[in-house]
Amino acid sequence: MSTSYRVEIESFAENHFIRSFSRKYKKAWDFTLSALIREFQTFDVIMERRIARPISDKNSIIAIYKTEFKIAGTGESRHGSGNRCIVAVHKDTSTVHVLLVYHKNDLSGHNETSEWKKIVRDNYPEYSSLI
Secondary structure, three states: OOOOOEEEEOHHHHHHHHHHHHHHHOHHHHHHHHHHHHHHHOHHHHHHOOOEEEOOOOOOOEEEEEEEEOOOOOOOOOOOOOEEEEEEEEOOOOEEEEEEEEEHHHOOOOOHHHHHHHHHHHHOHHHHHHO
16 A cells, blocks of 8 residues: 655755746646656655665655656656656655756756755755765
């Protein structure tokens, strides 16, 4: 049986890269965001399908995951799109916090992982010990 999660998009995520997705893709982004929220509401299913990759200990009360997604109607694959989400799953409150939504080209530098980890540490100190 799957847990039903409440999904919260953090204001930092909303105010940064999500705005550019919204401007670039318009209605396709609205549909994509709705689909992402529906997926995150059943996060256990995403984990079973190996769509979400654990970044921290997946057995702890709060776990950080990286997922990939595609924009609706683009014909790209989830992996090939270069679009990513970083989420914090709070098992104790059955909540998924969307921390970061980005395209890999949105990040400066040569190492995507180190860049998004720095963004998360700088903007979400409560999660810095998990990554």
